[in-house]
Amino acid sequence: MSSSTITNIGVAMFTVTSQDAxxxxxxxxxxxxxxxxxxxxxxDSMRWLEIAPPGSTARLALNEPMGGGQPGGGSIGVETRDVxxxxxxxxxxxxxxxxxxxxxxxxxxxxFMLKDPDGNYIWVVEDxxxxx
Numbered sequence: 001m002s003s004s005t006i007t008n009i010g011v012a013m014f015t016v017t018s019q020d021a022x023x024x025x026x027x028x029x030x031x032x033x034x035x036x037x038x039x040x041x042x043x044d045s046m047r048w049l050e051i052a053p054p055g056s057t058a059r060l061a062l063n064e065p066m067g068g069g070q071p072g073g074g075s076i077g078v079e080t081r082d083v084x085x086x087x088x089x090x091x092x093x094x095x096x097x098x099x100x101x102x103x104x105x106x107x108x109x110x111x112f113m114l115k116d117p118d119g120n121y122i123w124v125v126e127d128x129x130x131x132x
Contacts, residue, residue, distance in 0.1 A: 011050065013061040014074045014120045019049050022062040025116050026051045029096055035059050053078060072119030079127045083110045086124055090114060 016022040026032040036050040036059075050059040065071060080086045083102060090098050098114040109126040116122065 009058060011059045011061050012074075012076050013063055014076075014116070014118070015065050015069045015071045016062050016116070016118045016120070017064075017071045019047055019062050019064060021117060023049060023051065026060070026062070029090070029093055030122075032060070075121040075123065077111075077123040077125050079125050081127045081129075083112065083124060083126045087112050090124075 014022070023034070023037075027034065031053070032051040033054055034050070035052050036048055038048050040046050040048060047064075049062045051062065052059045060076065087098070087102055090096050091100075096114055099112040101112075103111045103113075109128070111123055111125040114122050114124065
């Protein structure tokens with residue numbers, strides 16, 4: 001068996017009810033930036049929308065339901081050097097479903113969870129370089 005040539009996870013995908021509403025949440029609330037927003041398919045009937053935190057090489061595609069899929073239920077982890085500060089910032093927005101307390105344990109990185117409007121989970125986790 002030959003070895004894999006795969007070297008990176010480039011794009012994770014969430015199914016969302018509305019790409020415009022999801023775009024507003026991720027750019028307006030989480031500060032992500034648009035990496036791609038293009039129409040394709042027959043009569044440009046489909047839209048490929050990618051967003052990412054500034055400086056990230058991995059992207060998140062926001063897709064409308066396809067092939068019987070339903071919005072919500074996905075999960076990703078994002079990293080920050082200031083978990084407590086980001087938790088405080090997101091809680092102060094007031095209209096984001098977010099853990100009330102940080103998850104603290106000696107065996108795992110400092111983290112908390114929030115949900116997007118479709119019920120996809122975003123785990124905000126301490127940057128692994130800080131765990132050294």
